[in-house]
Amino acid sequence: MDLDAITKYSALHAKPDGLVLQYGTAGFRTKAEHLDHVMFRMGLLAVLRSKQTKSTIGVMVTASHNPEEDNGVKLVDPLGEMLAPSWEEHATCLANAEEQDMPRVLMDISVKAAVNLQQDAFVVIGRDTRPSSEKLSQSVIDGVTVLEGQFHDYGLLTTPQLHYMVYCRNTSGQYGKATIEGYCQKLSKAFTELTKQAFCSGDEYRSLKVDCANGIGALKLREMEHYISQELSVQLLNDGTKGKLNHLCGADFVKSHQKPPQGMEMKPNERCCSFDGDADRIVYYYLDVDGHFHLIDGDKIATLISSFLKELLLEIGESLNIGVVQTAYANGSSTRYLEEVMKVPVYCTKTGVKHLHHKAQEFDIGVYFEANGHGTVLFSKAAEIRIKQLAKELEDKKRKAAKMLENVIDLFNQAAGDAISDMLVIEAILTLKGLTVQQWDALYMDLPNRQLKVKVADRQVISTTDAERQVVTPPGLQEAINDLVKKYKLSRAFVRPSGTEDIVRVYAEADSQENADSLAHAVSLAVFQLAGGVGEPPQPGKIHEGCWKIKPYYQLLGTSFPSS
Ligand code: NG1
Ligand code: ZN
Numbered sequence: 072m073d074l075d076a077i078t079k080y081s082a083l084h085a086k087p088d089g090l091v092l093q094y095g096t097a098g099f100r101t102k103a104e105h106l107d108h109v110m111f112r113m114g115l116l117a118v119l120r121s122k123q124t125k126s127t128i129g130v131m132v133t134a135s136h137n138p139e140e141d142n143g144v145k146l147v148d149p150l151g152e153m154l155a156p157s158w159e160e161h162a163t164c165l166a167n168a169e170e171q172d173m174p175r176v177l178m179d180i181s182v183k184a185a186v187n188l189q190q191d192a193f194v195v196i197g198r199d200t201r202p203s204s205e206k207l208s209q210s211v212i213d214g215v216t217v218l219e220g221q222f223h224d225y226g227l228l229t230t231p232q233l234h235y236m237v238y239c240r241n242t243s244g245q246y247g248k249a250t251i252e253g254y255c256q257k258l259s260k261a262f263t264e265l266t267k268q269a270f271c272s273g274d275e276y277r278s279l280k281v282d283c284a285n286g287i288g289a290l291k292l293r294e295m296e297h298y299i300s301q302e303l304s305v306q307l308l309n310d311g312t313k314g315k316l317n318h319l320c321g322a323d324f325v326k327s328h329q330k331p332p333q334g335m336e337m338k339p340n341e342r343c344c345s346f347d348g349d350a351d352r353i354v355y356y357y358l359d360v361d362g363h364f365h366l367i368d369g370d371k372i373a374t375l376i377s378s379f380l381k382e383l384l385l386e387i388g389e390s391l392n393i394g395v396v397q398t399a400y401a402n403g404s405s406t407r408y409l410e411e412v413m414k415v416p417v418y419c420t421k422t423g424v425k426h427l428h429h430k431a432q433e434f435d436i437g438v439y440f441e442a443n444g445h446g447t448v449l450f451s452k453a454a455e456i457r458i459k460q461l462a463k464e465l466e467d468k469k470r471k472a473a474k475m476l477e478n479v480i481d482l483f484n485q486a487a488g489d490a491i492s493d494m495l496v497i498e499a500i501l502t503l504k505g506l507t508v509q510q511w512d513a514l515y516m517d518l519p520n521r522q523l524k525v526k527v528a529d530r531q532v533i534s535t536t537d538a539e540r541q542v543v544t545p546p547g548l549q550e551a552i553n554d555l556v557k558k559y560k561l562s563r564a565f566v567r568p569s570g571t572e573d574i575v576r577v578y579a580e581a582d583s584q585e586n587a588d589s590l591a592h593a594v595s596l597a598v599f600q601l602a603g604g605v606g607e608p609p610q611p612g613k614i615h616e617g618c619w620k621i622k623p624y625y626q627l628l629g630t631s632f633p634s635s
Contacts, residue, residue, distance in 0.1 A: 072181070072188055072218070074174045077115070080217045084111035084210055086170050094154075094162040096423040096570030098145025100134050103203035106142050109166045110207045113144050114194070114214020115177055116165055120158060121192035121220060123184050124149050128192075129237040131230050132208045133199040136284070136323035136347040137571065139316040142203050144211070151238030151486025153425035158184070192220035195236055195249075197228030199287045199349045200311060225251075229291050229350035231489030238486040246485075251294060258492055259298035261481035265499040266302045268475060278304045279498065280343040282332045284321025285311040288350035288490055295491055303498055309334050322347040322354045322444050322490070327522060329366055331356065342501075342508040346490040352444040353490040355497070357508045365512050369440035370397065370405035372497060374514055376448060377415055377438045379500045380479070384436075386472035387461055391435035391454050396420060396427045399540045399565050400442040400522075403580055408515040419538040423570060424488060445488040450480050475503075518561060520580035521591035528603040530568035530575050539567045551597040559586045564594045575602065 086108040092099050099109050113130055121128040129147030137143070146154040146162065154162065161180045168176040181188060194215045198204040208224065215222045225236060232254055239249035247257045283289035289310035296305055309320040309332060317324065320332035322345040331337055332345055337358045344355045355367035377395050384391055395409050395417045409415045420426035424445055431437025435454040440446025450458075458480065462473040482499065484492040501511065527533075534543045542549040548566070556562045564579040575598050579591035588611075595609035 072178065074178070076217055077174050077177065080213060081108075081111065081170065081173055084108045084213065086168075086173070088169070091167050092163070094159040094166070097135060098131075098143050098154075099162075099166060100137060100141060100143035100571050102140060103134075103142035103201065103207065106144065106203075106207055107210050110144055110210035111214040112165045112173070113146060113162065114211040114216075114220075115218055116158075116162055116180070116214075117146055117194045117211070118192040118215055118218040118220035119161075119177070119181055119184065119186050120146060120148075120154070121194055122188065122190040123186045125190060126193075127237055127240040128194050129233050130194060130196045130208075130211050131228075131233045131349075132197070132204045132211065133230055133287075133349040134201070135199075135230070135349045135351065135571075136317055136321055139201055139318070140203075142201055142207055144207070147234055147237045149237065149241045151234040151241075152428060153423075192218070193240075194220050194222045195225060195233065195240065196222060197225045197230070197233035197236070199230075199316075200227060200285075200290070201316060227287055227290060229287050229489070229491065231351050231484050231487040231492065232291065234487035235484055235489075251291075255295050255298045258482055258484075258495060259295065261478040262299055262495045262499055263302055265475060265478045265482065266502050268471060269502045269505075277302070278306065279494075280306045280308060280335065280337070280341065281494070282309045282320050282325070282335050282343065282345040283307055283311065283350075284324075284332075284346055284348045285309045285314045285316045285318070286321070286346070286348040286350065288346035288348075291350060292346075292491055299495070303495075308332075317348045321345055322352040325356060326354050326366065326368055326443050330364055331358075340507070340509060344494060347444075350490040351488050352441075353493050353497075354444040355508065355511075357512070359509070365509075366517075367508070367512055368402070368517075369442045369444040369446055370401050370517075371511065371514065372444065372493065373397070373438050373440035373446060374405060374409060374413070375500055375511055376496065377409065378413060378514075379504070380436055380438070380448070380476070381413065381415065383472045383476050383479075387465060387469050387476070389457065389461065391457070393436040393438065394418060394431070394434040396430045396437060396439035398422045398427065398441055399538055399567075400578055402442060402517045402520060403561070403563055404515045404518045405442075412515075419540070421539050422567065428487075440488070444490075444493075447485060447488045447493065448479075448483045449485055450483075455480055518580045519582070519584040519587040520578065521584075521587045523577040523591050523595050523609065524569075524572070524574040525566075525577060525595050525598045525602075525609060526573075526605050527575055527598065528605050530573060530602075532602050533566060533568050533575055533598075535565075535567050540565050542566060545601050548597060548601045551601065552594055555590060555593045555597065559590050562586070562590055564590055566594060566598050 117128045126149035134141040134143035198208040236249045325345045339360045427439035431439040431449045437449040462477045560582040562581040581587040
């Protein structure tokens, strides 16, 4: 390691004094102007990780659904997964080392992690469309080159596409070709094969409006469009030609405000969806004939997908185990529907896809989705081999079902949740099942819920347990939440420090929107009082946005998956 060269180049990417950042749920995220040194250092760290794993490592420059002025960076491990936890700690240490200490901290990491410095290193880099991303990805490249790592800069990519590239490169091309063409060809071939099987190919299923959050999803969906235009016509809105990234649009906006994005003209019952700023999340929605907005979030996506997969497994007579993984943010109705109506085991993990992904790997077929629309399906190697074998051996209807499963495996991006891939899966299922968006929505009725943010001096004073559903510290907060929850019917509430923003998140659900809002507000006040709130205490204010038509609870369950 040429420490002199590292010191010299690091001075060109100097760390502002006193700035402390943490490698959180999705890497580092903050205002773009504070990230230059972090990018350079993550270039260095990616080289060490590549040498240690003897594999290609990915670096993605994005702040996903956060405002355009922000940016972020995360490392992608060899099989396309999120960085291993011990390396997250190394990342935090390296990013926070003061300028003069940085080379020593880098050396310490390479010793601690037993990195063979003679080993070759290869790093692939991708970035989103933020104005700051190009320069910041150049800083990553500076870090890679000063440690003499080799690299390939993919330039503009969605986050899941970068995960896919890393996965392909480390599996000798078995998973697919590590190019945009390879990605588009693999997914579009599976999509075309699947939709060919549809009994019902009416025009109703063939067009979809997509809000691209004014981000990278627009560019990449345009590239995909060329391959799938025979089967699906997509109309791109918020494609980045006019509006600002994630501003009043995108999956995060739609999910948290429970209303359509700006720029989306919706006719009644028209199927629409939104990607987030780096196209790893997707939510669907529509307006009913009375003009009410209906959101179809990650929970309902997971339900549609797992129902479809379960049906195919029944058809081929194979008892592969299937599990659904959610977080505490999953709507209570979705969990009950999956467990009680569909009889699928459901597991809850901490927030952050790395936790869901990890749990999903325990099943033959692991379906995981965050309520915000980030998710995918993982198939174990054994399940994949078995399905491929059955697609050859079985006959007639059973063979057809096995072939469908084979194509579904190819259509999912198994490296990461992927809005483009998930959209194609959903469109294929709706077409194959002859389902309208309303029928899909009617599988169960969401419990009214509300998410709020509270500003505190130090959000780390809140620690949690039981997959973030219970507070451990500060003392008294969980008891206060318990007392508040008791005041409402069908209620649930929890709080946790965000991993991507300097705030505490509050979630509440109850039997009516008014009650969910009121519970969320009361819990926010408890957080403010017991966890060191700063500024004005939370106000009840106008938080009742969107529209909820509440059915009596007995009607919340009960609808079963329509069969074709
Ligand atoms: P934080 O800020 O830790 O809540 C948010 C999302 C996560 C995940 C990450 C990464 C919610 C409540 N939280 O994390 O699910 O998607 O961003 O983008 O939606
Ligand atoms: Zn994202």
